[in-house]
Amino acid sequence: MPIQLTSQAYCKMVLHAAKYPHCAVNGLLVAEKTKEKKKDSHGEPVLCVDCVPLFHGTLALAPMLEVALTLIDTWCKENSYVIAGYYQANERTKDSRPNQFAEKVAARISENFSEAAIVMLDNSRLTMSCFEPIVLIYDHHENKWKSREVTFDCFEDWSEAQKITSALLEGRSYENLIDFDNHLDDLRNDWTNPVINKSVLDLC
Amino acid sequence: MASVSEMYDVGWEEMRDKLRKWREDNCRNGEQIVDVGEELINEHASKLGDDIWIIYEQVMIAALDCSRDDLALTCLQELRKQFPDSHRVKRLSGMRLEALERYDEANKHYDAILQDDPTNTAARKRKISILKAQGKGAEAIRELNEYLEQFVGDQEAWHELSELYINEHDYGKAAFCLEELMMTNPHNHLYCEQYAEVKYTQGGLENLELSRKYFAQALRLNNRNMRALFGLYMSASHIAASPKVSAKVKKDNMKYAAWAATQINRAYKMAGRGTKENKCSMKTVEEMLESMQITMS
Numbered sequence: 001m002p003i004q005l006t007s008q009a010y011c012k013m014v015l016h017a018a019k020y021p022h023c024a025v026n027g028l029l030v031a032e033k034t035k036e037k038k039k040d041s042h043g044e045p046v047l048c049v050d051c052v053p054l055f056h057g058t059l060a061l062a063p064m065l066e067v068a069l070t071l072i073d074t075w076c077k078e079n080s081y082v083i084a085g086y087y088q089a090n091e092r093t094k095d096s097r098p099n100q101f102a103e104k105v106a107a108r109i110s111e112n113f114s115e116a117a118i119v120m121l122d123n124s125r126l127t128m129s130c131f132e133p134i135v136l137i138y139d140h141h142e143n144k145w146k147s148r149e150v151t152f153d154c155f156e157d158w159s160e161a162q163k164i165t166s167a168l169l170e171g172r173s174y175e176n177l178i179d180f181d182n183h184l185d186d187l188r189n190d191w192t193n194p195v196i197n198k199s200v201l202d203l204c
Numbered sequence: 205m206a207s208v209s210e211m212y213d214v215g216w217e218e219m220r221d222k223l224r225k226w227r228e229d230n231c232r233n234g235e236q237i238v239d240v241g242e243e244l245i246n247e248h249a250s251k252l253g254d255d256i257w258i259i260y261e262q263v264m265i266a267a268l269d270c271s272r273d274d275l276a277l278t279c280l281q282e283l284r285k286q287f288p289d290s291h292r293v294k295r296l297s298g299m300r301l302e303a304l305e306r307y308d309e310a311n312k313h314y315d316a317i318l319q320d321d322p323t324n325t326a327a328r329k330r331k332i333s334i335l336k337a338q339g340k341g342a343e344a345i346r347e348l349n350e351y352l353e354q355f356v357g358d359q360e361a362w363h364e365l366s367e368l369y370i371n372e373h374d375y376g377k378a379a380f381c382l383e384e385l386m387m388t389n390p391h392n393h394l395y396c397e398q399y400a401e402v403k404y405t406q407g408g409l410e411n412l413e414l415s416r417k418y419f420a421q422a423l424r425l426n427n428r429n430m431r432a433l434f435g436l437y438m439s440a441s442h443i444a445a446s447p448k449v450s451a452k453v454k455k456d457n458m459k460y461a462a463w464a465a466t467q468i469n470r471a472y473k474m475a476g477r478g479t480k481e482n483k484c485s486m487k488t489v490e491e492m493l494e495s496m497q498i499t500m501s
Contacts (some may be wrong), residue, residue, distance in 0.1 A: 022232060061398075062405040063415075067434045092339055100339050100373065172235075177293040184430045187475035188395065 003029070003117045004045040004138065004154055005084055007199045012177065014134070014165050014192065016053040017089040017121050019174035026102075027053040027179065028069075028109075029085035029119065030076055040145040046084055046115060047156060051177035052191055059088070060101045062158060066085075068180045069108070084113050096122045097139055110140065113127075118145060132165045133158065136193035164203045173199060208243050216248040229264055234269030237262060242275060257286060264296055266472060268303040276300055291317050295326050307334050325355055333363075341372055359385060366398075375406040393425035397432045404439055409448055415439045416460070430471065437464035437493075465493045 009029060016025045029048040056066050069083070076082055086109055088102045098106075098118045109116040118138040125134045137154060138145040152158040168174070177196055182189045209218065218498050226237060241263035246258055248253035249256055264279035278485045280444035282299060283293045298313035311334060314327040321327075330352055335344035352358065366381035382399040400418035403411045416439035443449060472486040 017342045021234075058367055058370055060373065060405070062407075063435045063438050064403050064431060066438060071488060071492050075488050078488065078491075092337065095339060184434075187472060188428065 001094070001152070002045045002144070002148065003115070004030070004047045004192040005029075005119075005135070005155055005161070006047065006049050006156045007164045008131075008197060009048045009051045010098075010155065010161045011165040011168055011200060012051050012053060012088050012196060013089075013121060014126065014130070015177045015196065016056075017123065017172040018169055019177050019179075022091070023038075023056040023058045024059050024089060024091040025053065025179070026086065026105075027051050027055075028061050028072055028083050029086035029087060029117075030072075030081040031074075033080045033082045042158070044057060050086055050197075051087060052080070053177060053193075055181050056179060057181070059191070062127060064180070064184065065105070066186060073112075078145075079183055080110060082113055083109050083116040084115070085109065085119055087119040087121065089123055093123045096120050096124070103145060106107075106138075106140070106145070115139070128166060128169050130162050143160040149191060160204065164200055168196070208239050208249075216244060216251060216315075219244050220252060220259070223259055223262060226260070232269070234266040236265035238270050238272060238275065241266065257283065261292075261296065265299065268299060271303075273300070276303070291321060291327070295330060298327070298330055302334060302337065305458055307338065310334060312351050312358070325351075325358065329361065334369070341368060343367055345372070352467070357388070359388065366402075372403065373453075375402050378402050379406070390423060393422045393429055393432065395436065396422035396425060397429055400435055400439070401434070404435065408447055409443070411447075412443050416443065416457075420460075428471075430468075431469070433464055433467055437461055437468060440464065468493065 006132045008196055013027065016027060019025075029093075031046050031048050050063045052068075052072050053059055055064070073083060086102060086105045088098065090096060090099070102118055102120070106116050106118045120136045120138065122134045122136060125132065133150055133152075133155065135150060136155070137150055138146045139148055140146075155161050173196060178191050180191050183191045209215065212358035214222075223237065226233065231237075241409045244252070245263065247257070250323065252259060253405035256406070258278040260283050263500075264276045264283070267273070267279065280293070280296055283290075285291050294313055294317055298310045298358060301307075301310035301313065310452060311331060314331050317324050317327040328347075332344050332347045332351065335347060345365065345368050348361060348368065350420040352361055352365065355361065358439070362384050366378045366385075369375070369378035369381065377400045379399060380388075382395055382402060384394070385395045386399060397417050400415040400422060404420065404500065416436060419432045419439060422429050423436060426432070440457040440460040444454050444461060449457070469486070469490055472489050478485045
């Protein structure tokens with residue numbers, strides 16, 4: 001079942017990568033929890049309405065990741081969301097394949113959400129104007145993660161996403177993006193990013 | 205576009221001091237350094253005295269980070285004029301080539317420095333950075349190990365090596381590097397806490413117990429380290445939940461976990477004072493800790 005990204009989810013991922021150009025970054029994608037499972041819901045896309053930026057720098061350590069997953073899971077339950085995917089931007093520009101760590105996290109997410117996807121950011125195509133989507137989406141098929149062709153259908157509204165992301169990059173909004181690492185440095189930093197969410201809404 | 209001094213209402217001295225603070229803290233905030241530094245160089249160069257040379261170096265490196273080759277070249281040319289035979293400046297030339305991904309030429313620069321001065325640590329470290337940039341993780345690790353055999357006291361290098369090992373998922377060797385750092389910096393709570401994280405990631409009961417001890421030690425050194433507090437909670441909870449431990453160990457660890465949970469809730473309460481949104485965050489944490497107690501017991 002394919003995932004779809006809203007403008008808010010897409011632009012926060014890109015802002016996270018832009019804030020730490022010299023580091024790897026990662027985060028979680030959340031979708032709204034659907035109440036009933038329709039019998040023919042196989043073709044319907046899962047809409048990822050938001051993302052939570054997690055860490056930057058050294059990604060592959062377990063304890064804080066566990067804390068983040070548990071805390072965000074609790075938050076999701078309170079807001080009728082579910083963790084539906086994982087995103088990562090690698091440290092090196094030319095490297096956009098999901099690594100062992102990404103697959104592990106995605107496997108963990110799959111335990112709660114069978115159609116979890118991995119979204120990798122293609123650093124080499126990250127520009128201010130965001131002409132084209134820079135994500136690669138991987139689904140789990142027969143024990144392997146396979147990449148899927150990214151079209152404008154992967155977005156709720158690509159032209160809106162493009163416009164908003166480009167505007168926020170130009171305005172250097174990424175300086176105010178909060179990830180879970182920032183939150184651990186100072187608990188007052190809010191990883192739900194209400195300020196950025198409002199900016200996105202204002203630009204819609 | 206408004207200048208930095210106009211936007212923030214600061215004078216050139218404050219800008220210079222800010223640059224110095226960023227140098228001392230080794231911050232990698234390229235865009236800010238370029239904004240402040242470029243204005244300082246263009247408008248106030250004459251007032252900076254001898255400070256200008258180190259500022260040129262700092263701004264040049266920041267400019268490379270921001271793809272501002274024009275600015276980088278300007279700074280580099282000033283430095284070359286002033287210090288024509290300097291190895292330090294030659295290294296900066298090499299870094300510029302690295303930024304332009306001309307790695308073979310950069311390597312030639314560094315090899316030339318090393319021919320002249322085999323003990324030049326900066327050039328050796330740049331060569332290792334090139335291997336890292338090219339994705340040759342295993343080679344970078346090998347070279348860095350060789351480097352550390354000669355320069356055992358280089359803390360930056362030990363830390364870099366620990367990160368390289370973590371990226372290769374070789375947690376045992378990463379722990380070894382952090383042990384070296386803890387030995388030479390026993391009061392540094394960050395090394396303690398990172399070591400604990402690596403041990404936790406390695407897994408297994410022994411490593412979990414070790415990780416709990418080092419999270420506790422990090423907290424002793426800095427009682428506001430939230431990662432250490434969360435880490436203590438997680439490791440103690442996992443130990444208490446393990447079927448392999450004795451009743452006493454289980455009871456002790458449940459006590460530690462309960463203590464940590466209280467401290468975590470208290471920290472969130474203090475942070476949430478006054479803001480409505482953070483109150484919801486506090487509630488989320490309380491619920492999370494409660495739900496974990498249920499799954500752990």
